[in-house]
Structure formats: structure tokens, C-alpha cells
Amino acid sequence: MAEGPNISRVAALIGDPARASILVALMRGQALTVSELATEAGVGLPTASSHLAQLQAGGLVAPRKEGRHKYFRLASEGAAGVIEALMGFAGDLPAPKRAPGPRDPALRRARVCYNHLAGEMGVRLYDSLIARGHLVTGTEGMTLSPGGWDFASDFGITSGSFAGLRPPLCRECLDWSARRSHLGGRLGRAFLGAIEAKGWARRLAGTRIIAFTPEGERAFARAFP
Amino acid sequence: MAEGPNISRVAALIGDPARASILVALMRGQALTVSELATEAGVGLPTASSHLAQLQAGGLVAPRKEGRHKYFRLASEGAAGVIEALMGFAGDLPAPKRAPGPRDPALRRARVCYNHLAGEMGVRLYDSLIARGHLVTGTEGMTLSPGGWDFASDFGITSGSFAGLRPPLCRECLDWSARRSHLGGRLGRAFLGAIEAKGWARRLAGTRIIAFTPEGERAFARAFP
DNA sequence: ATCATGCTTCGTTTATGATCGAACCATGGC
DNA sequence: GCCATGGTTCGATCATAAACGAAGCATGAT
Numbered sequence: 001m002a003e004g005p006n007i008s009r010v011a012a013l014i015g016d017p018a019r020a021s022i023l024v025a026l027m028r029g030q031a032l033t034v035s036e037l038a039t040e041a042g043v044g045l046p047t048a049s050s051h052l053a054q055l056q057a058g059g060l061v062a063p064r065k066e067g068r069h070k071y072f073r074l075a076s077e078g079a080a081g082v083i084e085a086l087m088g089f090a091g092d093l094p095a096p097k098r099a100p101g102p103r104d105p106a107l108r109r110a111r112v113c114y115n116h117l118a119g120e121m122g123v124r125l126y127d128s129l130i131a132r133g134h135l136v137t138g139t140e141g142m143t144l145s146p147g148g149w150d151f152a153s154d155f156g157i158t159s160g161s162f163a164g165l166r167p168p169l170c171r172e173c174l175d176w177s178a179r180r181s182h183l184g185g186r187l188g189r190a191f192l193g194a195i196e197a198k199g200w201a202r203r204l205a206g207t208r209i210i211a212f213t214p215e216g217e218r219a220f221a222r223a224f225p
Numbered sequence: 226m227a228e229g230p231n232i233s234r235v236a237a238l239i240g241d242p243a244r245a246s247i248l249v250a251l252m253r254g255q256a257l258t259v260s261e262l263a264t265e266a267g268v269g270l271p272t273a274s275s276h277l278a279q280l281q282a283g284g285l286v287a288p289r290k291e292g293r294h295k296y297f298r299l300a301s302e303g304a305a306g307v308i309e310a311l312m313g314f315a316g317d318l319p320a321p322k323r324a325p326g327p328r329d330p331a332l333r334r335a336r337v338c339y340n341h342l343a344g345e346m347g348v349r350l351y352d353s354l355i356a357r358g359h360l361v362t363g364t365e366g367m368t369l370s371p372g373g374w375d376f377a378s379d380f381g382i383t384s385g386s387f388a389g390l391r392p393p394l395c396r397e398c399l400d401w402s403a404r405r406s407h408l409g410g411r412l413g414r415a416f417l418g419a420i421e422a423k424g425w426a427r428r429l430a431g432t433r434i435i436a437f438t439p440e441g442e443r444a445f446a447r448a449f450p
Numbered sequence: 451a452t453c454a455t456g457c458t459t460c461g462t463t464t465a466t467g468a469t470c471g472a473a474c475c476a477t478g479g480c
Numbered sequence: 481g482c483c484a485t486g487g488t489t490c491g492a493t494c495a496t497a498a499a500c501g502a503a504g505c506a507t508g509a510t
Contacts, residue, residue, distance in 0.1 A: 006316055007239065007245050007248075007308070007311045007312050007315045008239065008240055008241060008245030008246075009315065010311055010314060011239035011240040011245065011311055012236075012237070012241070013236075014232065014236035014240070015233055015237030015238075015239070016233060016237070016467090017230070018468080020230045020232050020233030023232075024232065033486080033487095034487060034488095035487085043468085043470090044471090045470095045486080045487070045488090046469080046471085046490095047470070048487095049487060049488060049489090050469090050488090050489095051468090053488090067477070067478070067486095068476070068477045068478060068485070068487080069486065070486080070487070078313070079314065081310060082310050082311060082314045085306060085311075086232045086236055086307060086310075087230075088303070089303050089304065089306070089307045090230070090232045090234065090235045091231055241498075243499090258456080258457095259456075259457060260457085268500090269499070269500055269501090270456080270457070270458095270500095271457085271458075271460095271501085272498070272499055272500070273457095274457060274459090275459090276498090278458090292456095292507070293455065293456055293457080293506075293508060294456070294457090295456080295457065451510100452509105453509085453510085454507105454508090454509080454510105455507085455508085455509100456505105456506085456507085456508105457507100458503105458506100459503085460501105460502090460503085461501095461502095462499100462500090462501095463500090464497100464499085465496105465498085465499100466497090467494100467496090468493105468494090468495085468496095469492105469494085469495100470491105471491095471492095473489085473490080474487100474489075475486105475487085475488075475489095476485100476486085476487080477484105477485085478483105478484090478485085479482105479483090480484100
């Protein structure tokens with residue numbers, strides 16, 4: 001039965017090198033996918049999956065499904081506090097603090113995530129829609145407000161292009177570089193399509209970079225203040 | 226090489242149930258012997274010894290040799306802080322706080338420890354000698370001050386009774402019930418002998434209890450205010 | 451000196467759990 | 481419908497380390 005104080009259960013979880021690497025990586029505050037955490041810990045994907053299940057059962061991390069990815073973050077302030085106390089004692093104090101996400105500035109600025117706009121521009125679009133009340137969170141997740149529908153129409157998005165389709169219209173999507181949300185789902189795809197249709201930007205072949213033209217960038221800034 | 230953040234080394238130490246029990250026991254603030262900690266953790270003496278060596282190497286506990294016993298305590302505030310953070314998170318918060326030492330009040334009050342006086346009376350004797358400057362800590366450990374020699378003579382302790390003998394004259398000895406020091410070593414033995422010679426107290430056969438007579442207790446209180 | 455006690459060291463056994471490959475499920479893009 | 485990708489589950493392998501008995505040291509009592 002391996003009795004002992006509860007404290008040992010928690011400590012044993014953190015005591016495995018792979019799990020500790022995962023937790024330290026999550027101390028940056030960002031939510032990370034299972035694959036990213038597997039790389040971070042230097043183990044295979046199945047192993048990471050198993051570790052994350054244990055950490056979740058122990059109340060140290062919490063999952064969040066996002067499309068076909070599964071993001072994990074630290075479960076609570078308390079959990080972060082425990083890790084921090086340990087790092088302080090162990091002398092790991094200068095928290096790794098690596099720059100999150102891709103190194104390439106162009107990728108950080110604007111890139112395609114599945115099929116919608118991500119990166120700084122994506123966050124900006126999302127924030128702008130929220131700030132102006134075009135995007136609201138209802139009981140069934142995110143939806144466009146009436147004003148939002150108007151705005152989308154004006155932007156060149158026809159409601160017919162995705163009427164009646166099951167998959168979620170809007171979806172929050174955790175950003176990769178900033179720990180911010182941006183707009184995913186079918187609506188996010190439509191916005192990216194409209195932006196391309198307007199000639200503001202185009203996808204660079206073979207990469208995930210979305211290159212804005214100088215005028216496109218100015219127009220974008222006007223459209224999403 | 227089993228790399229990983231330092232944090233996992235520390236956590237792995239705490240992660241073993243036996244070691245966690247030891248650390249929780251030490252959270253009371255008291256220093257405990259290897260045997261006591263072995264009982265506390267529910268493991269054999271060799272196992273406890275091994276665990277303590279690891280905890281010491283990890284900087285979590287610190288040893289203190291005292292005669293043929295070896296007392297361990299938490300190594301630092303930082304170490305205690307880590308345990309406390311873990312206990313808070315794990316819900317062990319109401320720290321066990323069992324009453325330390327023997328349950329028998331008579332044993333807590335006055336008992337023989339090896340061959341000197343321990344328990345509350347022992348602590349009182351020690352404190353009194355320190356407070357009046359009879360006992361001072363020098364480079365070579367504790368010694369009697371000149372005034373202390375006079376006091377001892379008046380008490381019926383002849384310097385001849387232990388002149389020229391190698392073993393330490395005075396020695397701090399960690400108390401068992403309070404986490405206080407009391408006077409051990411050759412001098413502690415001499416004091417107990419003098420107290421018995423004066424008829425203030427006597428050892429109860431078959432036990433470790435030292436029974437003071439009512440007058441003896443009053444005289445003791447006058448002699449060691 | 452001898453004995454007893456507290457602790458350490460050594461060597462062996464044993465069990466727990468980390469790891470990965472392979473197969474399986476779910477989601478998204480086409 | 482198909483394929484590709486991210487994740488999970490299962491099973492087998494393998495290493496680490498916890499535990500204890502026995503023997504060795506050291507200290508203190510007598």
C-alpha cells in the first residue's frame with residue numbers, strides 16, 4: 001500500500017526528471033501542447049502523455065482541448081507556488097525564460113495556424129473584435145454579435161459561406177508565441193480568406209509565414225484598431 | 226546520466242514515503258535521533274540511516290553528534306519552507322503536532338539521560354547556570370567560568386573528582402521533550418551526583434525517573450533560580 | 451578490560467515505474 | 481469519401497533504488 005504523507009505523492013510527481021522538465025517549462029505561464037512538452041522533456045510522445053495524465057491526476061496541471069491539440073498549463077497558483085519554492089531551494093532560480101515560440105520574427109508576427117491567422121496580427125484581430133463587442137462569449141462558446149455579423153459582411157465574409165455547418169463557428173485558439181488567444185474556427189478561416197482576397201497579405205509557399213504588404217498592414221491597422 | 230532540472234533531485238528526495246515521514250516529523254522543530262526517525266518512518270534502522278544520508282547530501286537535514294546519538298534537524302529555513310509549501314498544497318496542512326517525547330509527566334519533568342539530569346529540571350539547571358555566567362562557551366566548547374567553579378565547589382562538587390580526565394567536562398545535550406539544551410558530560414553527572422548526595426532527589430529503581438522530594442524541589446528552585 | 455547500545459556499511463532481493471514501439475482513436479484538411 | 485497529424489492505450493523491457501540481515505565501528509557504562 002506504500003503509505004506515507006500526502007506530501008510524498010506530490011513530491012514524487014515532481015521528482016521524475018521528465019515531469020520536472022515539463023513543470024519548469026510550464027512555469028513560463030504559457031500553455032503548451034503534449035508534443036511540445038515531450039520535446040521539452042526529451043522523451044517520446046507516449047511517455048509525455050503518460051506523465052501529463054499523472055500530473056493532472058495530482059492536480060498540478062490542467063488540460064485544455066483546442067482542436068486537435070491539447071494544451072496543458074499549471075493548474076493553479078498553488079501549484080506554481082510549490083514549483084517556485086522548489087526552484088528557489090534548488091538554485092534553479094533564474095527561471096530558464098527562453099523566448100517562447102518560433103525564433104523567426106516573421107513567424108512571430110503573422111503565420112497560419114491550421115488555416116487561420118495567428119501571431120501578433122492574429123492576437124490583434126481577436127482583441128479588436130472583442131473590444132468592439134463583435135465577438136461575445138455565450139453559453140455555447142463564442143459567437144458573433146449582430147453588430148459582428150454586420151462587420152463581417154462589410155469585410156467581405158458572406159454568412160452563406162459557412163451557414164448550417166456543424167463545426168464551431170468561432171473558437172478561441174491559444175497563441176503560440178504570446179500566451180494570448182486568437183480567433184480560430186471557421187470564422188477565423190473566413191477572416192484569413194477575406195484578408196487574402198483583399199490582397200492585404202499572402203501565404204509564402206512552403207512556409208507558415210503570412211506576408212502582409214505595406215498597404216495591407218496599414219489597412220489591417222485601420223480595420224482592427 | 227538522467228539529466229533534468231535540479232528541482233527534480235530535491236523533489237525525488239521528498240518523494241519517498243519514508244523520507245517524507247522523516248521530514249514531516251522534523252517539521253515540529255525538534256531534533257530527533259536516527260532510531261526515533263526510523264520508528265517515525267516505519268522502517269528499519271539501516272534504511273533510515275541511508276535515507277538520512279541522502280537527505281543530508283541534498284541539504285535538507287543537518288546532523289549533530291551528541292554522545293553516541295546522532296540528532297538530525299531540518300537544515301535551514303529554506304528547507305522548512307519547501308516542506309511547508311508542499312504540505313500546504315497536499316492538504317497535510319494541520320501539521321501532526323504530536324506531543325514530543327515521553328507521555329509520562331514524571332519522565333517529562335525529571336529523568337536521567339545517560340547519567341545526568343534531563344527533562345524540565347535539567348533544562349532549568351542549564352538555563353540558570355548560563356544566565357548567571359557560570360557556564361560559558363569558549364573555543365573548545367563549554368567550560369565553567371571561575372565563578373562557576375566557586376559555585377560548583379559550594380554545591381559540593383570537588384574539582385578533584387574529575388581533574389585530568391579526557392572526556393569533555395561539559396556538554397550541551399539536546400533535550401528530548403522540549404527542544405532545549407541541558408547540561409551533559411562529566412559535569413552534568415557531577416551535578417546529578419551532588420543533588421542525590423544532598424538528598425534532594427533519588428532515582429526510582431527500574432525506571433529513568435528522578436523523583437524529587439518536596440523539600441528537594443524547593444531547594445533546587447532556590448539554588449537555580 | 452568487557453559488554454551493550456546506536457549507527458553505518460555491504461550485499462542481496464525485490465518491486466515499482468519510466469520508456470518506447472505498435473496499434474488505435476479523433477480531429478482537421480482535402 | 482480519403483489521408484495526415486496529434487494523442488492515447490497497451491504490452492514488454494529494463495533500470496533504479498528501497499528494504500533488510502549481517503557484520504563492522506564507535507561510544508559510553510561498568
